Amino acid sequence: MRSTQVRLARRPVGEPQDSDFEIAEAELPELEDGQVLLRVIHLSLDPYMRGRMSDAKSYAEPVGIGEVMVGETVCEVIDSRDESRAVGDIVTAYVGWQTHAVAPAAMTRKLVDPVAGLSTYLGVLGMPGFTAYAGLLQIGRPQPGETVVVAAATGPVGSAVGQIAKIHGARAVGVAGGPQKCRALIEEFGFDAAIDHRAPDFAEQLAAAVPDGIDVYFENVGGHVADAVYPLLNKFARVPVCGLIANYNATGPAEGPDRVPEFLRRVLTMSLTVRGFIQDEFVRAHYKDFLRDMSGWVADGSVHYREDFVDGIENAPAAFRGLLRGTNFGKLIVNVSEPPAA
């Protein structure tokens, strides 16, 4: 079986270029015992992938030059040498940017009676939804009446953060880029307020939208959004640090002065909690609760989601570049092949 693959051709300097990727075909090996052959239906594109393209120290190994770009997928099993998986099973698997793959059956998760479209298991019912759920509830711990601010708020993590905050009785304020996204935050996702971070008076608008200050800032972006948020944090505020997309393409040190002393002074005087996390630390204790809660919320309409589809694995690099620039709207999914007929 041949697989069309998107590989890392070289490490990007700053914003990734098309030439940092290469598209090539590979002959997959024969199945061994315990393995399955997968046809990729949907591929998830996520900001964290920018980190894997660099070789700076991080929470995960970088993708090697010439290796297939990593990523979560929804696949159909088209051949199996493992009792637990049958041909026709639909699974999620971390096989990356390619059309077909051989994987250990044990590394796949079978979808049983999905409550929504298959692609949602890469978004609201998958890793991004769980990231929002675990980071907000385990670190942010919003209390009824508190104010939660989240940036990249129309993204799959941000939109879930705001909606889960509302379900828990907090006020949700979203930050997004442009009036169209801000309108969707109010009308589609039910946020209490939405602020356009591109507005020249963004910081003033944000301050006006949080008359009682900010108790939880779910950090997805860093940069000038964070600069506006931190002075508004209340005493004992919590900052789950989930992502820093504003910095991912940085090519060198940021312009001075050094604001670390000021940052730490604020942490001290306001008794802030700043806590980085990757969702996997919470999987064992909280994934089951997540699947139950979020499936219920999606099914009964209390959590909405939006998806942004791109067709064809060969278009993944351009779509990913757009994701880093914020040009897409909703969970970015590559349709790699047709889902099976229902």
Added chain:
Amino acid sequence: MRSTQVRLARRPVGEPQDSDFEIAEAELPELEDGQVLLRVIHLSLDPYMRGRMSDAKSYAEPVGIGEVMVGETVCEVIDSRDESRAVGDIVTAYVGWQTHAVAPAAMTRKLVDPVAGLSTYLGVLGMPGFTAYAGLLQIGRPQPGETVVVAAATGPVGSAVGQIAKIHGARAVGVAGGPQKCRALIEEFGFDAAIDHRAPDFAEQLAAAVPDGIDVYFENVGGHVADAVYPLLNKFARVPVCGLIANYNATGPAEGPDRVPEFLRRVLTMSLTVRGFIQDEFVRAHYKDFLRDMSGWVADGSVHYREDFVDGIENAPAAFRGLLRGTNFGKLIVNVSEPPAA
């Protein structure tokens, strides 16, 4: 009754000068119902007082120009118009840098059967000891076999942090200024390792002293000590932020580049918890446990402490300036008047 007072004459720019203080006499008002007249025996000098001299936003109101400098004291009650306090009682009270004071009886805490000298209730058995106890155990949460690093380690907070960490089965590494203090960390306080932050190869020495990385960094100082510590933090490390003495005298923005993006990237990729705190948030839940535990540890010799005495309220400004430069050694106490004969 007249009181000799040290007042804030003007807000310091950078390091405080003698001329930022003024020494003056005041006639105290007559006692009203519910009040006590206090003779100050010991005054505590602590780094946080530098913050109160500035009018930047902080966790407490600044001292006003012309007002008495704030601070915790041990006092003898020499007159009382409250049933709960008798002449001759020994109390702690937050009456500041002066020889006598009128205070509400309800704002004093009576010392009953003290287990050690009265001055210890300003140090190891007082606010600094409680700061160490609460910050280390509630935020740092050291586990047996983990590595705890603390700077300003011969100070009243730092020395308690290291010794409590040891009692809880962790490895204690102290950072201090100069070979004399480092020797005391090992010989007097029982730390496992001591590093002189003035050494030109300080960062390399620290790295060599923590072969398993750092799980808890109790932050008292910031500055170049923190710069050496952060790259050594393990995944899921905890950083209780208790003080930032290296920055207290800063007069303007720190030299670039801006390292906030790098700092937050580390928080994210290493799943760090950075948590500022002031001890008072933990008083209600943990002060009784502290008094019981720490009194026991002091009495049985498992926690040692060192005190550094200065005689005379008029010498408080110079002693305080030395404290900010790190020239003292141990809990800095001003002997304001003689303790009562035993």
